[in-house]
Amino acid sequence: xxxxxxxxGIAFCLISVxxxxxxxxLILFFIFINGxxxxxxxxxxxxxxxxxxxxxxxxxxxxxxxxxxxxVFFSLPLGVMTAVYLTEYATSRRIVKLIRIGxxxxxxxxxxxxxxxxxxxxxxxxxxxxxxxxxxxxxGILILPVIIRASxxxxxxxxxxxxxxxxxxxxTRWQTVKNVVLPSAxxxxxxxxxxxxxxxxGETAPILFTAATFYxxxxxxxxxxxxxxxxxxxxxxxxxxxxxxxQVPIAFGTAVVLLLLVxxxxxxxxxxxxxxxxxx
Amino acid sequence: MKRESIIEILLCTVSLxxxxxxxxxxxxIFGEAIPFFxxxxxxxxxxxxxxxxxxxxxxxxLLPLLAGSIVVTIGAMLVSxxxxxxxxxxxxxxxxxxVREILKPFVELLAGIPSVIYGFFGMVILAPLVQKIFxxxxxxxxxxxSLLLGVMTLPTIASIAEDALxxxxxxxxxxxxxxxxTKWETATxxxLPAAKSGILTxxxxxxxxxxGETMTVLMVxGGAAVIPRSIFQPVRPITATIxxxxxxxxxxxxxxHALFALAAVLFLxxxxxxxxxxxxxxxxG
Numbered sequence: 083x084x085x086x087x088x089x090x091g092i093a094f095c096l097i098s099v100x101x102x103x104x105x106x107x108l109i110l111f112f113i114f115i116n117g118x119x120x121x122x123x124x125x126x127x128x129x130x131x132x133x134x135x136x137x138x139x140x141x142x143x144x145x146x147x148x149x150x151x152x153x154v155f156f157s158l159p160l161g162v163m164t165a166v167y168l169t170e171y172a173t174s175r176r177i178v179k180l181i182r183i184g185x186x187x188x189x190x191x192x193x194x195x196x197x198x199x200x201x202x203x204x205x206x207x208x209x210x211x212x213x214x215x216x217x218x219x220x221x222g223i224l225i226l227p228v229i230i231r232a233s234x235x236x237x238x239x240x241x242x243x244x245x246x247x248x249x250x251x252x253x254t255r256w257q258t259v260k261n262v263v264l265p266s267a268x269x270x271x272x273x274x275x276x277x278x279x280x281x282x283x284g285e286t287a288p289i290l291f292t293a294a295t296f297y298x299x300x301x302x303x304x305x306x307x308x309x310x311x312x313x314x315x316x317x318x319x320x321x322x323x324x325x326x327x328x329q330v331p332i333a334f335g336t337a338v339v340l341l342l343l344v345x346x347x348x349x350x351x352x353x354x355x356x357x358x359x360x361x362x
Numbered sequence: 363m364k365r366e367s368i369i370e371i372l373l374c375t376v377s378l379x380x381x382x383x384x385x386x387x388x389x390x391i392f393g394e395a396i397p398f399f400x401x402x403x404x405x406x407x408x409x410x411x412x413x414x415x416x417x418x419x420x421x422x423x424l425l426p427l428l429a430g431s432i433v434v435t436i437g438a439m440l441v442s443x444x445x446x447x448x449x450x451x452x453x454x455x456x457x458x459x460x461v462r463e464i465l466k467p468f469v470e471l472l473a474g475i476p477s478v479i480y481g482f483f484g485m486v487i488l489a490p491l492v493q494k495i496f497x498x499x500x501x502x503x504x505x506x507x508s509l510l511l512g513v514m515t516l517p518t519i520a521s522i523a524e525d526a527l528x529x530x531x532x533x534x535x536x537x538x539x540x541x542x543x544t545k546w547e548t549a550t551x552x553x554l555p556a557a558k559s560g561i562l563t564x565x566x567x568x569x570x571x572x573x574g575e576t577m578t579v580l581m582v583x584g585g586a587a588v589i590p591r592s593i594f595q596p597v598r599p600i601t602a603t604i605x606x607x608x609x610x611x612x613x614x615x616x617x618x619h620a621l622f623a624l625a626a627v628l629f630l631x632x633x634x635x636x637x638x639x640x641x642x643x644x645x646x647g
Contacts, residue, residue: 084544091546092456098448099457099465102520105513106472109483116486160379167373177374184381190567190636191387191629192574194601198608198625202390206613223383230380256369277474284476287576287601291608313478313577320485320581330486337482341475348474352467 113337120335130297134319135328139336144301145214145309146343149293150282152218152305153225158275160222161229162264165271168230169237170259189227193287196224200292215305217293224288225278232277236270237263273354280347284340286313296322312340387629395626398422398619407623413587413598415607415617422620424627429589430504430597431573437508437593438515438572443565445512446519450564453520454527455549466524473517481581484510489582498594500584505593507583511572519568526560527553562642570635574628576601600628 128138164181172178200220210216240263248258264271286294294314302309319333320326399407402422410423449469453462488510489501496505530553538548554561584596585606598606604621611618 088544088546095448095452095456098445099452101445102449102516112487113483160376163373164377167377171370171373180381181377184384187384187633187636188380190570190632192576192601192632194576194604195387195391195625195629198622199387199390202394203386226380254366256366280474286478287605290605313476316478316482317577320482333482337479341479344474344476345471348471352470356467
């Protein structure tokens with residue numbers, strides 16, 4: 083009896099792992115085999131034509147790059163400074179607790195709520211309109227917790243001896259942070275920034291009302307232009323337009339591009355992190 | 363003032379930005395929701411059984427949307443809880459170290475697949491399949507959405523639960539095995555209870571993620587704002603309602619403010635999930 087429970091239990095766990103891996107593999111597999119045949123140089127570098135039923139997705143690729151780089155540009159300095167304060171400076175438990183409440187609840191807030199926040203504050207209140215700027219700022223706040231956590235982890239993993247040596251040589255706290263801690267933590271902070279790009283590139287709900295548009299005839303000319311974006315493009319192709327039989331293949335192709343982009347970015351970040359962990 | 367203290371004050375101020383953003387979210391969402399409650403009594407909103415925002419007169423009842431959210435969240439947990447925990451147990455207790463080293467980053471990688479991809483897969487491949495296998499009128503329904511959300515939340519649950527199991531001291535396992543317990547008995551009666559708070563955290567965070575997920579349910583749940591009688595009926599969760607209708611409303615209309623009221627409900631419920639997770643974590647430390 084004990085033997086049977088033992089075997090059954092472990093078998094259940096093994097089946098769970100297999101189910102998890104298989105279902106995710108199947109999703110990726112189906113998207114790739116349907117999408118890969120759509121992809122060609124002209125698909126990647128052309129503008130959409132004939133009401134999105136032909137042509138490429140170049141503006142959406144550019145838009146996603148702009149939005150996610152914009153988000154990181156905005157949130158990296160804020161995130162790193164927060165992480166430095168939390169790990170190197172903060173002495174008051176109450177302030178740390180307040181900051182943690184902010185970070186943890188931002189991380190748990192649904193992405194569509196960020197979208198409404200961006201709409202109310204950046205689009206309407208500050209008057210940025212539906213634009214690259216509004217979208218980047220919204221995504222920037224969304225990925226702030228990712229950046230802060232990665233930077234904190236990186237800064238914490240810098241050995242204490244390095245700090246002590248620097249302080250013992252007469253350097254001030256800020257000199258130690260600037261010249262010793264941050265340079266050693268840089269690879270880890272970059273990992274966080276890359277994870278942030280990956281996260282921002284895949285988000286749809288926050289840009290629905292703040293940045294994205296179904297179709298533009300030109301690339302954005304300024305930060306105040308609206309843009310196409312890969313995740314929104316998939317959604318729009320599936321729910322708008324009048325020729326679903328022509329739009330679905332384009333959606334498959336767009337999904338492959340988005341997956342390659344996001345999985346590529348994330349595996350680079352994860353690889354960096356594991357390599358670094360082994361180094362210390 | 364000394365340069366060092368200026369820098370410290372500057373860093374502290376910047377660090378409060380995440381809290382300020384959170385308060386900005388609260389203020390903007392609740393601020394835009396207030397005009398709605400001037401038009402529609404609060405009680406009518408939270409007890410209303412109908413959501414017809416564009417009919418004349420419009421009905422703004424929360425219940426069908428809330429029911430949709432609850433159904434898909436519970437459905438998702440029924441899928442991801444057993445499988446996520448099974449995966450976590452396997453990775454931390456039964457897998458060889460080499461296997462674990464490969465699978466763990468893989469699980470992290472899968473957590474990063476964008477939700478619109480799941481929604482797309484659900485629309486094109488899973489929904490027609492569900493329709494055929496279960497012989498139901500529409501494939502885009504609560505069942506399909508639950509299944510996808512379940513798979514989506516799997517990496518979250520598996521990864522956090524695995525961390526919790528992994529941090530249980532090896533000595534506990536060795537003591538149990540030395541007393542003659544089998545590996546399975548050790549895993550379920552010693553390690554699992556010892557990692558209880560971490561496991562609970564993973565469940566709460568997973569459920570929070572499922573409840574707040576937008577694109578998947580927007581594309582796959584079917585979009586009917588009715589209280590479902592069966593798991594195979596289409597539903598319209600809160601998140602999907604906001605995303606679907608915000609694009610079409612006139613700025614400043616009652617409907618516009620109603621969507622912010624929905625966002626406020628959503629924010630408050632995920633806040634509860636977060637606080638619950640914090641509490642569980644806090645009890646442990």
